[in-house]
Amino acid sequence: MENEKNKKGSVFGLFKSPYAKSLIKKYAGSYLIGILILVVIDYLQTDQPLIVTEAINAITEGTFTGDIVRETITRLVIIAIAVFLGRIGWRWFIFGSARKIERDMRNDLYTHLQTMDQEFFHEHKAGEIMAYMSSDIETVRMAFAVTVMMGLDTITIGITTIYKMITKIDLRLSLLCFIPMIMVILVSTFIGREMHKRYLARQKAFDALSDFVQEKLNGMKVIKAFVQEEKEWREFDKVNMETRKKNIREAKTQAFMWPFMRMIAGLSMAMAVGYGGYIALIGRIDIGQFSGFIMYLNMLIWPMAAIGRIINLMTRGSASMKRLEAILNAEPGIKDCPEAKHVEGSPDGRIEAKGLTFAYNGEDGNVLKDVNFTVEKGQTLGIVGRTGSGKTTLVNLMMRVFDPPRDMLYIGGREIHEIPLKDLRSAIGYVPQDNFLFSDTISANIAFGDHSKTQYDIEKAAAVACVHDNIIDFTDGYETLIGERGVSLSGGQKQRISIARALILDPEILILDDSVSAVDTDTEEQILRHLKETRSGKTNIIIAHRISTLQNADKIIVIDGNTVAECGTHEELLAINGIYADMYNRQLLEKMKKEEYAL
16 A cells, blocks of 8 residues: 555655755745746746737738737737746746755765765665766756746646636637547556656666776776676676666656657647637637637647656656665764763773674674773784784774774773764774775875875875875875876875875874785884884874784784784783794794795
8 A cells, every 4th residue: 555655656756755845945935936937927928829819810800000010019029028038037046946956965965975884885885876976866956947847837838828728719629629638647647657667777777887887997907907808898788788778668658758748739739620610610719719729729739748758857856866865864873872972182092892792784703702902092002813803893893983882892991982983083093904095186185184284294294104205206296196096106105195194193093904014124114113203102003914013012912713812012922822923933934935035
């Protein structure tokens, strides 16, 4: 029953949407002015057939004088000029308001997306989100603009024309010509429902196509490296063909509407000529009235033909608004808790895990289990472990990228959920594994977290990250544009610019997640020495696979089997002769072999 209700409301569902209502209410004044102008202009247009009727009757009666000619021309010219100015006016107010709504929707969607957690972006890929941002919002804008205009045009011209046909010319002739129009209502009801379903299917296919292209463009280097261009083309062709099939299926319903409306208009015209000509011959209406009726009927062709376009745009707009509302109404999985309160000053760098256990939503097995450690403010914590042991998950929990269970993780002596997200993340400088950089200048990337930083601050952070000398060697120095995701830089340069971006904030807690793996050991030693010199009293967390990166840390934890298997200083862990010592000895042996080969 509920599904049937939704189907019936699919055409006009757009204007029942709470979000749509709020947008229209915001610009109601502009819409009302545009609607008022539109109604007045449409009413004026329906006077034209009456003016022509009077002129024709004057000619047939032999009373068509020069004064009547001047009067007729003057009235028609005034209406033409008024229509010209009025159409500019209502377009300004109605289409202008729709463009503002389009802008607001994009702002609302982008703002909302920034509140969403990682789980959301795992479920909704970039290509799908781009479809919401472009295609769906554009479709809703068209509904708010063209549909409002065409709908009001259809109603105003239709009602006014029908009224004047009945009252000024002939009732029976008018009713006879309206009989074919009943078919419009019946067919439109069915077509509207079918369009709604087919448009949703088309949009889902477009989502899949966008996702595919987005992913493959990001992985183009890999595709070329493995000579898989032909295979990827075949895969793309499948997705593209599916999109085409859904587009053609929707286009078939659209292709039916326009010819159907023209057919109805043709039937009405045939009846008008047949019966209208007959009653003109027997003298029930005069020649001028017959001509005026034909003009009125021609004026009704536009509203009849527009019905198909209106249904098309309304069903599309309703479907797209539903998709957008589903995203806008999605609650972020990670948000400030009721007990979270702002406290002056950043949370200090003391970190404590008490039996920390965590599993991803919908997945069996714990990623971390019964993790316990304490890092005092000003200490450096090293984290080491095999790939997939949960190292990155641990630091993501510290930033609440994923939400840890209650009473298991404390920052600055406060349970992590008691700290507002903005305060928590402002206290942490994070350098992720993928070293994501924006398509902007090097200077803008380093100062990304605080645009008030001076050039001196930017260069100082770059020097600590040992990348200043590389930057000044570029032709444009710090104003060098680095391309999307830092494509024009080497892996080591990207890592060091990412480190500088975190360092410039001077955070209470600095997290380096395998962030010096792409630099040589000499540069790595310089960076670590600079960190020790510049971050006195601040907490550092360094995740690394190379033991050399961690050996000077105040405390090192070894994560194995999703828990802390060993904990201590470099010397203490070597003395245990366990996992850490085994990793150290293996890396030492590898280093010795490389040195032998070099000789």
